Amino acid sequence: MKYSGKKTVFLFLWLGVCLLAGFGTALLAVRRSEAFFYKKAALMAAGAPERAGEMMRSLKREEPAEEAAGEILLKRFGYEEGGFTREAFGSLTGWLLLFYSLAAGGGMLWYTMGAKRRRRRILELEEYLVRINNGEYDTGIGNREDEYSRLQDEIYKTVVNIRESREEAHKGRENLAVSLTDISHQLKTPLTSLSLLQELLEEQVKGEEGRQLLARMEQQTGHIRSLTAALLTLSRLDAGVLPLVKKEEDLQEVLSFAAETVRSLTEDKKQEVRITGGEGKLLCCDLGWTGEAVANILKNCSEHTPEGGCIRIHVTQNTIYTRILIDDEGPGLTSEECRRIFERFYKGTGGDRDSAGVGLALAKSLTESQNGELRAENRKEGGARFLMTFYQ
Template sequence: MLRNYEFRRYLWLQLLISAVALVVAALWLGWAAAGLVLTALIITYINFYLFTRWRYRELEELSRYLRQIASGEYSFVIRDNREGELSILKNEIFKVTVRLSEQSEYLLRDKERMSEAISDISHQLKTPLTSMGVMLDLLKQPNLPHDKQKEFLKYMQQQLERLEWLITSLLKLSKLEAGTVLFQSERVKLAELVQRALSPIEIPIEIKNIHIVLEGDTDLTLDVDKKWTIEAILNVVKNAVEHTPHGGTITLTLSRNELYTALIVADTGSGIAKEDIPHLFKRFYRGKQASESSVGIGLAMSYHILQAQKGVIEVHNGLQLGAVFTLKWYH
């Protein structure tokens, strides 16, 4: 305690006041009164010393605790349910420690997710690059027939288009997961969004002779970002097209209730494996019945787009056949 400048200054000041009090008591009241004053001062000093020593020990404990926090140790519990300034300080430091611990765990999980994402992206990019490398080696053959050259070049062009799509999709998904996308909300008709989403996949729908049925109130409106919401609907419908057999049907139902506006996408495919349902909206997850061209990005992107616009996306198997996706936008 004597190392503390404030404490030494306070002690010298108290000793000076005590000496003056003793002299005044001896001169005005006599030596007996001075003895009583001296006894009271000694008791006061002892009490003050014990109290100050206890406070310094508490402060030393807090200092040790803060050093542990600085070194990354958050397991030390310092909660104090008593009253007083030190107890309040302890509790406030404990609250800060809990927040720092949660933030540290979040950063660790984020680092792990980043590592997994880089690994997944590397794997996804490796496949088309490897294929193109093989095609280049084949094209180097001097006696390669012209029709084979055309076939290999066409295949490489397809792989390049796939690679471009994959990179674009990954960039979109990364922005969505990082929360850096600025959504521009505007009032639009849900039926119009559905029609715009169907436009890019008209050819595969026609090739598979799939019947598209639009049901419900076509005048329903939403306050959403038009471009991103079309992207979300497109990915869900595209998934339905991939899993609907030739001559099947995809039913799009528009509805609204007190809580939300919904779009239900139901197909007549084989449905979704029960063990796949909890993981279906995870990035790069491919279910047991996923097509060969699927990389597991589209549904994850739809999930994040709806989530960012106060919406949710749910999935379950139909009563008879096929999967049922429900996109909900809460009012």
Template sequence: MRYLRDKEFRMSVLISACVAAITATAGFFLIRQQAAMAGFLLAVLGCVLVIALWLAFTLCRYRRLEKLAADTDRMLHGERDLNFTQYREGELEILANELSKLLNRLSEQADHLQAEKVYLSDSLADISHQLRTPLTSLNLVLARLGQETDLQERRKLLYEAGQLQGRISWLVEALLKISRIDAGTAVFVQEQVEVQKLMDSVLEPFAIPMELREQQVKLDIPAETAFTGDFSWSCEAVSNIVKNCMEHAGEGGVLTLRAQENSLYTELVIEDNGPGIAPEDLPHLFERFYKGKCSFGSGIGIGLALSRMIIKQQNGSIRGENRAEGGARFTIRFYKGIV
């Protein structure tokens, strides 16, 4: 019965039935009137007419199939401006509708792949630029080091070379981590993470730099505050945010780290009393390779982007804003259910 959805099939059956009925009726009356030869000829004529109608409908259908095949070939060769709505007959319409869906899907995938190619090209350009700058500086420092004879000056150059080498190493590691997350190969362990232990691990590498800058850290973390996530990756994410706040707080600055837990999420708040975030930078704060108006030092614009990626992978969210009393505030939430 599904073939009755085909308008052409229904019309063919109806016309054939009408011709057969008319022929049979006329033949019956002719036979009753002893006109056997005329009835025979009428039957033959009816059969010929039915065959002719079937051939006409079949020819029309094959022409439409040929056109549909030609449109499909044009689609496979990249043409997108195709109209499949002209096929409005039963099974042919269903086939055309599926091809239309296929065309839309292929167009979307082609656009997505093109966008990915452009993004990859831009990312490679950004990466090469970010690596070229410290590498060039390192080459210049090493060249000066080879010519310098003063011991004190050589020590200064060695320290500067070490700083540049550390910056390059951190950049490469951060880019590798971002690539692993993008590719879906990064493994995030689901375990109970105690916020107090996490903050201790985060602050440990910054103890000496903060002491040299005479910066203070204020902690307000209730005991047993925790969330479900990966300790190492979370440490990486929070460290990047603390580093950003430390650099912006300046000499004698104050960093405040607070945490709270409720039935929905565990919240970590990191604040500084620096100049804050420029309003035009707020929408782009977590974009990769974006350097804000108030960026300091050797920032290259991937630390916050990496932090956001790590937090999102752990069913979390992050928001950056300015404090009313001055400075920046980063709010991280690790949700206990589906976001």
């Protein structure tokens, strides 16, 4: 606001200077015309001193007939109307051109300097926003008074609010991770007790029906254990406290580790996991967690691939990214599944009834935490395809 007031005062002062300059120019023109008239009258009086009084009296009279006769007489000697002021007009025109050239030059200089100053201020604010996007919450954009002062104040307030919100959100995620960790540890004790009780019951139960009930109990206990571990991992990923040890790993080893994790599931359905393109390729990643992500995708593919089918893993690599393609031979994905397949607790059609719906969500989070992305699509040949891309 202060800058706007100063700018208005400056504009009024400039307008006043221009008006004064115009008034002065008009006054100068009048005085120059009077000086020319006085000079020419003096020359005429000096040329005929004996008739000077008569000539001066004639100048004071306004007789149209004598004025017309005088004009004819002047034309006879080569003097026409305006001839006495041409020289003065030329000199005055030069002064006017000089003045307006200086005024235009000053205006252009003022405009150019103002535009340069505005560009510099806009660049400062732009760089400030870039630093904010990079997580640098400094306030080093100056404290000057100009037309951008209000915008600067609003940016500063927004930055403070964003920083406080992010800090609160980060603390909330950390607290959630701690709480889930505590819950996980608390669950381990009853789960261990259940496992011991199941072992004791196996020794006492003799009938086939009892053994089946114990098998279902063991299955559900394992399901609770795996679900608890997955939720704990997801919460630690959200809070940014999951330790990832990234180093150059043999990609074939990573994929083999993942395939070995789901071997019992694929062997029960007589399925084959075929890996191609991974030989001799390296990937900067965390071996254990990356293998966990791939294993969760393989588990989903195994659930949808018919018995005796094949799950194919193919690797492509260039200077920009490493891509892992995982194809199944299932019925493919519906439009809703394509949109929601990576949502937590979402269960698509044809999946395992005991699945909690967090495996693919965990795979996506683990991939993104390592500068990667995960998406799903349908293959032209039929079946679903998962594209896991890690950028260099």
